[in-house]
Amino acid sequence: MTVILDVNGLAKTYTGHGRSVEAVRDLTFQIRKGELVCIVGPSGAGKTTLLRCISGLLDTSGGRISLDGTAVTGPPAGMAVVFQEYGRSLFPWLTVRQNIELPLKEKGLGRSERAAKIDAALEAVGLRDSADAHPWQLSGGMQQRVAIARAVAYEPSVLLMDEPFAAVDAQTRADLEDLVRRLWHQLGVTVLFVTHDIDESVYLGQRVLVLSNRPTVILEDVPVDLPDERDQLGTRSSAAFTEIRTHVYELVQKAKQGHRPGGR
């Protein structure tokens, strides 16, 4: 499989007000086309910094990021981001349909093409009936579905998700996790999913990248050898799941205590 996202020696140091904070020291990893990879780490591990660098929203201090072989210097064309703050990421003055349509308009697609993509995206996230509602008339889980539909309709080659379900209740969260797995299967999109929830990372991913504490490096690249068909009850209670989950949990605990690979 071809590498679609290549992060090589990424470093980020924030400077300002006469002091500098090294957030990310040296991150190197690859994501292959069609993969679903989760990034997990202790809070303050620079997860959001990493994601903002990859999405081109934040300048890096060192290293190289390339998407489909092209260096990322600003927000790249083939990428869509689903933010944690769905309530603020959606445009409140637009309806659900218009929210999904706006990026497609900016992309320069024609009316009929837009309509077809919007309908497909709404169908995929199960929001056909809410197309003409405003986002604030919907529940939190439904709002995040709208944000996902907007990202999916954009047809990115890589979909970045920044702790997208951190602010919804447990049941909605389980539904949304299954939705992400289903969309990933259906659309063949590459997904990079950032979370602080260890169970979620193991349940969703094919691989879990565990981050160290600040300044961030990769602690371990954990493969998730679970069957492709996953369900909330069976998968989560299986012995294999527990084993991987325990391993990732221990890694995150180590990261919190300041353990770093090879003394870096």
Added chain:
Amino acid sequence: MSVLAIPVDRWRRPALGLLGVVLAAAVVEALPRLGLVDERFLPPFSRMVTGLTEQLALAEFWTALGQTLGGWALGLAIAMIAGVLAGVVIGSVPLLRAITSSTIEFLRPIPSVALIPLVVLIYGSRLPSALILIVYAAFWQVLVQVLYGVADVDPVVRDTARSYRFSRWGVIRSVVWPTTLPYVVTGFRLAAAVALILEITAELIIGVPGLGRSIGVAQSSGAVTETYALVLFVGIIGVAVNGFARAVEKRTLRWHTSVRRDLA
């Protein structure tokens, strides 16, 4: 019980407001009638109303009203367009904002009436005199509101627009403008009131044709009742202008938190 409570609640505020007007009218009626105030200087309210109905039958009154409203609307329109354009441009460019902020803070508190000697020298008692006073006073109201509005764009919304690669014009049209709109409407409401005050002032002091000049003429010819009748009518225009601005606000800001009804 609750079925009855809704209409009571709904009519309570307007009913109390009306009661206040009636009370004020009753006081103005009673003061001269009881001899507490000389009625040569304050005629009873009923006589003001009679005076006003007599005015309504005169062609000159309607001409003067047309001149007043025309000057008001034209000045307000110029101030709105200039304020919005300048606000969006200055607000979108941080450097421009930094350069202009002290100048704006210096010019803004200068009362427009201080410019009267200047405009009289240049334009005499013609319409441009009134327009300059109106535009100068109303422009700052709009500009400052628009500057606040442009600064109020949510960083998550901005990131969303950037990650979907909105063009510069796309960001202004689809993100900055809708965010600023509530502030523009507030600016409009403030500017509309200020513009009316300055239009009447210009007519009264400089003699620009309109209701203000009619008031001045009535006053200097000792027609006390007519003077009060005209003042009363100017007050009614003020109320109507505010009501109009509020209606505009309700229509354009259906999605805004101050107007909408959320699900939650």
